[in-house]
Amino acid sequence: MLKFYEIVSPNTTVGKTARLLGVRGVSHAAVVDDNGVLVSVVSVRDLARYLLESFEEAGVVERLDLHAVLETPVIEASSKPPLTVRERKARECAEIMFSKHIGFLPVVDENGALKEACTELDYAAELLDSKEPARCYATHEIIMGDPGEPLVEALGFMYEGRVRRLPLRRGGDYYMATMNNLLLFLSRNPHNQSLLREVSEISTPSPRLSYEEATIGEAAELILASTERALLLLDSESLARAILTERDLLAAYLGERRREC
Helix, strand or coil, rough: CCCCEEECCCCCCCCHHHHHHHHHHCEEEECCCCCCCEEEEEEEHHHHHHHHHHHHHHCCCHHEEEEEEECHHHHCECCCCCCEECCHHHHHHHHHHHHHHCCEEEEECCCEEEEHHHHHHHHHHHHHCCCCCCHCCEEEECCCECCEHHHHHHHHHHHHHHCCCEEEEEEEEEEEEEEEHHHHHHHHHHHHHHHHHHHHHCCCCCCECCCCCHHHHHHHHHHHHCCCEEEEEEEECEEEEEEEEEEHHHHHHHHCCCCCC
16 A cells, blocks of 8 residues: 655654655654654654744844754654554544544554554545545635745745645746645755745646536545645636645545535
8 A cells, every 4th residue: 555654763854854755745754763663753844843943043044054954853853752543444543633633643553663554645545436526625715825925934824824735826827835845945955045935936836626527536636646735626717716635635535524515
């Protein structure tokens, strides 16, 4: 089965972890020791938080040692202790993740060793044949970003808004900035001026489907195929009416409609 997460050691750097997550478009990594025991979990939000806290402590971009931040062992930025289960029961895992508002649930044995994990993306594959309207499960309150905003401010805006993607309107079209892509850019360009790059320069054309016609199955297929792991639903006038992410697909798997259709 395809694995929608990474496994790293406690000494793996923040920068390398950001690259691993960003290249694959996944949001979590399990941190395990030499014996395979789960030590902690790190999410893309954890990495963003660590970077933003370091920036806040420095006060201004010029005082931040971005290289040192990226070379920090990822254990320093991870969430401890993680919530775990002993068995991978698909429905039970989905209900736990949905109720706890988490996207990653490790499965461990009696010694705490990582066996596997449940992720939100696992449930996208279960929905490929669904003919239900995608708009019924989409999020209609779209948080839009400013294309001219500096990367570090856009990252902070996403973190405070508890979103991992930021749609942008530029030149009459829609683009998508993601936490993963912004952190991947910084890990590849570890210079303080990178923090001041306009977020639109690191964004990509947004995946999109028809608001009226798209099915959950079509949305699941596109989300599995794109590293943004999100798409916009556009109406007949090419205006974004809703955004749909892997978290919305988890809701669809559980039959938790966002609105009446």
